Amino acid sequence: MEHMLPNLPYVFDALEPFIDARTMEIHHGKHHQAYVANLNAALKDQPSLSAMSVDKLLRNLNEVPESIRTAVRNHGGGHLNHSFFWPTLKKDVAAKGPAIDAIVKKFGSFEAFREQFSTTAVKLFGSGWAWLVVDNGELALVAAPNQDNPIMTGKIPVLGIDVWEHAYYLLYQNRRPDYVSAFFNVINWEKINEHYLAAVS
């Protein structure tokens, strides 16, 4: 089974002015596409592993031969993370619902959550993702390097922000804090509620 690049669930300029169309086009069509192609290349001589979902591959990296384990981790992680990411982005979605209720309960207020999530994203050194996860039934923040996904350590992702420079450099250059701030205008809380409910059910 070849892994496939999923379609973006909206047009490239759907997130303007917070995330620009050119960034979306390159991020999806070049970067995500490359993760898919490199994952398929790593698995080309591994029919049993090729039949596994990327989610399952990453949960069972120890079963992947050492010679391709890093490639599967990085490119499989890149494919999984970006496939998760695209549908979680949408403008003008009200921050309400069960995930927001749980966030307020855990962090004290939505603003306190926003501040802690943003700090996690801004302070992450190099390339990686900041995640809101469910860990043993509780919300938690995680900073993960490279393309590591929280499922690799038994946590369930609810919301994630890509802080690789390819996600923001064209519009924001080195101003990662501005990108992180803008990100809060394009969170699809309806999708985050779905992820949260699935994670705690």
Ligand SMILES: [Fe+2]
């Ligand atoms: Fe990315």
